Amino acid sequence: MINFLMSFSPSFILIFAGVLAAFIPSYPGRKGLMIGAPTLALVLLNMIYLQAGASGTNEFIGGYFNVAGIELTTLRIDPLSWVWGNIFAFAGILNGIFALHEKCKITDTSALIYTGAGIGAVFAGDLITLFMFWELLALSSVFIVWRGGKESYPAGMRYLAMHVLSGVLLLAGALIYGKETGTYAFNHIGIDAPGGKLLLLAFGIKAGFPLLHNWIQDAYPKSSVTGTVILSVFTTKLAIYALARGFAGTEMLIYIGGVMTVFPVFFAVLENDLRKVLSYSLNNQLGFMVAGIGIGSSLALNGVAAHVVVDILFKGLLFMSMGAVLHRVGTAKASELGGLFRTMPLTTLFCLIGAGSISAFPMMGGFISKSMIIAAMFEEHHYVVFAMLLFASAGVLEHSGIKVPYFAFFSHDSGKRPQEAPWNMLLAMGIAAFFCLYLAFPWGGYQVLYNLLPHEVAGEAAFSPYTADHVIFQMQLLMGAMFAFTLLKRFGLYPPERRAQILDFDWTYRRLGLNIVKWIDAMWGRLGAQIKMLFGKMFGGIGRRLYQVFSPAGAFSQDAPSGMAAVLTAGMLAAALLSVYFF
């Protein structure tokens, strides 16, 4: 039995469980699958990996399929994919626990398939398999987006369009790559390989590269309470995996990553919907990873892997806490929340742990991973990007570390007295919070995480996060940002309704920045409206034309008389004769 289960990718277990869940009418049965299937997958993938390790290699390749003459490798577990597989399966369990109260068949089914597709894509050994899971990921997740209600439908459509586009680019790139190099194997590709640019673009869409990132802030905050938590884990982190696998050391990514860390800061500070703030900060964290991949040294790649693990935990934790607030209060808008710590103390505590982790306080999750990437950046002498990452770190503290918990749980009292979150949500948040703290624990905690990392660095070169200079440097950075918060406290004397806007380094700059952003936004809005009208006219016209031509009453589809058809046949004969004579 075990041998049978170990003969194919664990992702199929999850996908199968997802299909099964669609047919199970009993809600406890479905919930059992939601937690049981990822647990089984987690156990299996580690057993497979350990078995390979016992036979002396650190790579397991199997799960071959033959489709249309191409041999597909659906199971490749090596140190890199092992890290992602573990954290994906673990996140699947956490999501299962968090969603325990929800009685929605569609979410259960698509969450399981989505998790399975994520794990399957990570274990894909060739580009065609990657493409198939890539598309499955998009298709299964869009149903989760659609669970968010009416407003989420158009967002889901836009989301789907982006991801199908990404899949098409991936397929095109894979075909060109396969044709030119003779192999579809998914290893280091590099931007100069045939089809490399297409593949980079395909990965870039999913990773939220600047200007390709809008789907994240568009779709994620509009999903349901549990939906957003589930969505935040897989899609973008899979893209990071694909980049780390295929494009490690591509210099362009350093700058792309730098820009990705900085620009969401401004938007996040201005945003009112706290789940949208978190979506922006998701983008910002991805920037750290992309920049780390761009460096491509063992230290940087280890940092990326570590940051993915920790980020899934603390970003999941933050989304969960906001989900709990949304679940109890019915809104996650900063202007309508405040003072919730009185009745939701545990949620507040967990949210603060998540906020501390994302801001990279020493002893908390983000510190041990982010400092690796920043240190690697410094070692490779990319000082401009280094400075951008520092600025972004401070910005993270500002919008995710302070803004989110402050407006939700403290701030002015909104008078709302919701109940504490349901026990299953608390449990899921508690587990995530525990790992946020445990994996950063200086005496025996962070070493566990570092042992998971793909590149073995031992002895002198081994990275140690808790050195005096690291800690002091980080504390200086955080204290500087805290100073801004102190200023904020003073501005807290201002009338309460303006409070929502006073949360930045400097009042004047903020005002200026806000106005510039507002102006850009207005112009953008106008331009967008004009373009939309233009497109509407154009596509409306095209649609009408198409209808006129092809509908049953249209010119093309009218029931043509037999004589007409006979004339067509004669025309075809004439064309064929002419062609045959002239060739």
Add this chain to the structure above:
Amino acid sequence: MSSISHILPSWVLTHGPALLVVLPLLMAVLVALLPSKNTGAEKIAWMAVLSTAIICAFIAFGILGQVVSHGPVKYAMGGWEPPIGIGYYIDALSAPILLLITLIAVLCTLYALPSVVAEIEPKKRSPFYAAFLVSFAGLLGMVATGDAFNVFVFLEVSSLSTYVLVAMGASRDRRALTSAYKYLMMGSIGATFFVIGIGFLYMQTGTLNMMDIARILQDVGPDSRVVKLAFVFIVVGLGLKLAMFPLHTWLPGAYAYAPSFVTAFLAATATKAALYLLLRFGFTVFDPSWTFISKFFMYLLAGAGILGMLIASLQAIFQNDIRRVLAFSSVAQVGYMLLGIGMTTTLGLTAGYLHMLNHAMMKGALFLAVGAFWYRFGITQVSDMRGLGKTMPLTMAGFTIAGLSLIGVPGTAGFVSKLALVRAAAENGWWWAVGVIVVTSILAIIYIGRLIEQAYFQPAPKQGAATVAKNEAPMIMLIPLWILALSALVFGIDAEWTTGLAEAAAHVLEGGPILNTPPLSGGH
């Protein structure tokens, strides 16, 4: 497969090629003679058709096994050796089509029992079954024979009976009559063109046996105008029969108004048999290495394929009648096959042939499901499909699987053949064709998605105060539907067998004209 040849007595296999044609013809006469007043007669007729189809399927299986293990099967009708008598010739190109036709016939016949009762007037039922047997025999004959004029005869045998079958839909919808008339007109033009082409060939070569024609044509060479004329007439004539765009105008009407069971059978087999003939003549009688033929394939055939894929897919999007949606989609799918054939490379031919096999499965399943919708609720329009996911869940699930396969979702048979086609186009450097395949796949998502959306996301219609109750199709209709739908899944996950068959067929085509005569295996 060899185990099946052991089940059958050896003489069945020895005379298999002849039995395939003769048995349905003889049974057709018997069925036609059954008394039509007696209600038990139709049951007997149905049993006769079913048993004939099953026996033919076994024979076709046996022949395929023989072809795979021992190479082409030759048979001299009545013991008269060709070129004096009529020779039958079955190789890796034709054997899978024979098996396909017989298997689809078995499944459709199973389905026919309730469906014919609902759609055909009682006294016409036995003749209806007889006409079906004649059409079945004609299709098998077209594929099995190695004699060019015999092809024409069987083409007419199957076509004439098909016109009758389509016209029988009149008791359901009177428009079947005009559709059948139009089909008759166009089909006759096609057959006439074909026979004119055969006439030219006879004029040039003095023989009707395909292998002899091929051998003599090699001596004549590509410059003869008569040969060119013969080629054009034959290809255009067959183009009409296989619904090549823009000669497809007969198809939507015929598919939309024929009885359900006839539509499913025709959609899965008739155009495939005509396409087989195009391959047979274009590659193994004429020489595809001749410039005018290779250019014709590349420009006209692939061009017509591309146009058909785009325009017919667009037309399918805007149709109101479900069966017309599927009929236009058939024209588009024929375009895919023609595109693959037009490449004339190994990969292209494999992909075209594979798509032909896969398309038969999924389109058969789709039409069977639509027939079941009509059987239970009288549904013909797209807008009437609302709530079918609730009212006929099993039928609709089968429909959905086949529909996904038609779109080409990974894990289904349609994906395998579309991927093969994309690879073939990429290998050929036809990047525009890859683009067109992607675009038409998106169009397929729209026209199939429209139907699925109606069924699953719209509420079921109300009947008075209550919603319409669940009313699943009878088991005997569901079984064939699900066999086809599941095969579309199975061959999507493990495509080794179908791909192998397609590769063997492509190998035959690549060999060019078949000149040498392998030793006879039958006849006296």
